[in-house]
Amino acid sequence: LQVNKLARPASAHRQTARIEAFSDGVFAIAITLLALDLRVPHLEHVTAGNLAHAILHEWPAYFAFTLSFATILIMWINHHARMAWVQHVDGLLIFSNGLLLLTTTALVFPTSLVGEYLTGPAGTTAVATYALVVLGASAAWNVFMIALQPERGLLLPGVPPAAVAATRRNVRFGFVFYAVTFGLSFVNAYLGLGLLVAMWCFWGATAYGALNVSARTHDALYNDLGEP
Amino acid sequence: LQVNKLARPASAHRQTARIEAFSDGVFAIAITLLALDLRVPHLEHVTAGNLAHAILHEWPAYFAFTLSFATILIMWINHHARMAWVQHVDGLLIFSNGLLLLTTTALVFPTSLVGEYLTGPAGTTAVATYALVVLGASAAWNVFMIALQPERGLLLPGVPPAAVAATRRNVRFGFVFYAVTFGLSFVNAYLGLGLLVAMWCFWGATAYGALNVSARTHDALYNDLGEP
Amino acid sequence: LQVNKLARPASAHRQTARIEAFSDGVFAIAITLLALDLRVPHLEHVTAGNLAHAILHEWPAYFAFTLSFATILIMWINHHARMAWVQHVDGLLIFSNGLLLLTTTALVFPTSLVGEYLTGPAGTTAVATYALVVLGASAAWNVFMIALQPERGLLLPGVPPAAVAATRRNVRFGFVFYAVTFGLSFVNAYLGLGLLVAMWCFWGATAYGALNVSARTHDALYNDLGEP
C-alpha cells in the first residue's frame, strides 16, 4: 500500500514527461538558433578599426537577439510552471502546445528582420512582423490555457482554480496588448519595440516574483503536488 | 518482493529510455531547423512597403514550414504512442527507428524546395520530391511496425494485438497513399500538396481523437501498462 | 535495508545521467545538422526538368548525408551500450567523451566536402579529410575505452572483463583501419569511401547482432546490472 502510494506520482507523471522533454528541446533549440543571426561582417578593406565599426554597426542584431532570447526564456519558465499543473494530456493540450512551439520556433525569422531592417525606412514593417509572430504565440497561450480549464479534467487535484483563472486573465490581456502593439508598430518602429520590451519586463518581473515565492514556500509555482 | 515489483518497471523502462530521449531530440531539432528556411528578403530599394511585399511574397515558405512542422509534430505524437508499447529493443527496432529519424531529418530539404519553387514552373518537381521523402518516412514506419509485431516479443504484456494490427494497416495504407501522391505531384503541384495536407488532417484528427480517449480513460494511448 | 538496496542504483545512476543526456543531445543535434547540407539548387532557367536534373545531380550530398547519419547513429548505439557499464565518472572519461563529441560534431564539415567535391578532381582530398575526422573519432573511442579499463574502477560490478577487452580490441582495430583508409583515400576517392562504407556495414552488423542478443536474453548489451 505504501509502495503503491510511492508509485503513483511516477506513473501519473509519465503522461507529461515526454511532452515536457520535447517542448524543452524545442525551446532550447529555438533559443540557441537565434545566435545564427549574429553574422560575421564582410569587409572590403580589413582593418581593426573597420571590423570594430562593422561589429558595432550591427547593434540591432544584438538587441533583437537579446529580446528574443529573453522572450523565449520567459515562455519556457511559464511553460514549465503551467505543465507542473498537468496530470492528463488530451488532443487540445497537445495541439495548442504544438502551436505554441511553432510560433516560438518561427520567432527566429522576425528576429532576423528586426536585426537587419530596424534602423532603416522598413523598420516599421520589421517590428510589425515581430509583433505579429508574438501575437500568434499569445494566441497559442490562450488556447493552451483553455485546454487547462479545471472543468476539462486535465489538472492535478489541488491546483487552485484561482491561479488558473489568473493565468487565463494574464494571457488574455497579453493578446490584446500584442494586437495593439502590432497596430502601433506601423506608426513607429521604436514605439512598437518599446512596447514589446515593456511587456517582457512585466512578464519577467512576474516570473521573478513567482519564482521567489516558490523558493520561499518550497512549493507554489513548481509545486508538483506529489507531496502533501 | 514488493520492492522487486516496484523496481521492475523502472529497469524495463531503461531499455527504451535513451532511444526515446534520442528520438525526441532529433524530432525536436528537425522541427526547429525548419525555421531556418524562413529567410530574410534582401531588397534593392528598402521601403516599408517593399519589405512587406517581399515578406508576403514568401508565403510558400511559410506554408511549407507549417506543413512540415505539423507533419513532424504528428510523427512525434505517434512515435511516442508506439514506443509506449515497447518493453525490449532489438536491432530491427533500432535501425528502423534510425531510418525514420533520417527521413524526418531530411524533410527540411524538400521543405526548402517547396518554399522556393512551388509557384513557378518547377513546382511539380518540388512537390514530388517532398512526397518522395514522406514516402521514405512512411516506408520507415512500415518497417518499424514490422519490428513491433507481437510475435517478435518486444512489446509489453497487455498491448492489445488488435491495436497493433490497426496501426499496421494504417501505415500500409499511408504508404500506398504517398506513392499515389508522388505520382500525381508530377501532374499538378497543388494537387500533390493538397493530398499531403489532406493526409495530415487525417493523421491529425486520428491522433487528436486517440489523445482524447487516452485522457478520458486515463490510459489507452499513453498507457505504460506499469499499473494494473 | 531493502529501501537502501533500491536507492543505490538510482544514486549510482545519477553520476552518469547528465553525461548521457548531454551526449545524447550532441549526437542528436550533430545527426540533424547534417540535413543543412542538403542545399536547394539555384537555377538560371527554372523548369521542372532542370530542377529534377539539379536535384539528381546532388547525389553525392545525399550519399554523404546518409553515410554520416549512419556513422553517428551507430556511434550513438555503441556509446549507449558502453555508458551502460559505467558507475563512476572521472576526468579521463569526461574528457575523452568530450573529444568523442567534438569529432562527431566536426563530421558535418567533411560531409559537406564530400557532398561538394566527390565527383571532381578534388575528390581524393575530400574523402581523405572525411577519413581523417573519422580517425580522430576513433582515437577518442580508444581513449574512452582506456578510461573504462576495469582496473580504473569506473565500471559497475558484474561487467564481464572479457567484454571490455573485446571492445578495446575492436576500437584498436578500427583506428588502424581508418589510418589505412586515410592513406588509400589519396590514391582513389571511391576506394576510400568504399572502405568507410564497408566499416560502417561491419559496425552496423555487429551492433545489430548485439542488440538482438540483448533483446532475446533481456539483458546483455543494455544490461544495467542493477538487477541480479
Add this chain to the structure above:
Amino acid sequence: LQVNKLARPASAHRQTARIEAFSDGVFAIAITLLALDLRVPHLEHVTAGNLAHAILHEWPAYFAFTLSFATILIMWINHHARMAWVQHVDGLLIFSNGLLLLTTTALVFPTSLVGEYLTGPAGTTAVATYALVVLGASAAWNVFMIALQPERGLLLPGVPPAAVAATRRNVRFGFVFYAVTFGLSFVNAYLGLGLLVAMWCFWGATAYGALNVSARTHDALYNDLGEP
C-alpha cells in the same frame, strides 16, 4: 517513514530537473552549432592540391572551433557540478542561469570572427570581441554564484560553505582575468588568444582533478547529498 525518506530526494530534485535539462539542451546545441562555422571552401580552380591548401588555410577556424568547444564543455561540467548543490530555485538563480546560457549561445559569433579575421590586420578586434563575450559569461557565473550563497537558502543541506566560497573566489578571479585579457587583446591578438587558452587549461585541469577526486571518493563534486 522509510518510504518518505526515499521520496524526498526525488521531489526535491524535481525543482531543478527541468532547469538542468533545459540548460543541458542549450549547452549541447551551442557546442554543436559551432561546427557550422567550419565552412567548405569555394575554389576557382578545383584540384586536389588546391582544396587541400584551402582546407589547411582555414586553420584559425579549426582552432577557434576547438577553443570554443572546450570552453563550453568545461562550462557544462562546472554547471553540472554547481547545480548538484541546489535544492530550491528562485528568480535570481533562473535569470542568472539565463544570462549564462545567453552568453554561451552568443559565443558562436566571436568564434566565427576569430576563425575569419585572426591572421589579418583585424585580428585584435576579433580576439577582443571573443574576450568580451567570455567576460560576459564570467559576469553571469558571478551572479549565479551570488544566487548560490548559502544564506540565500537554495542549497541542499550539507553543501560545505568552504566549497561555495572557493568557487566564488574562482569566478571573481576569472572575471578580473578576462577583463585584463580583453584589454591586452587590443595590443596583440595572439597574446589575447594565448591568455584565453591558458585560462582554459587552468579550468580544465581544475575540473579534471575535481572529477578524479569525485570518482575516487564516490561523492565530492557530483555528490547529490541524497545519501548520507
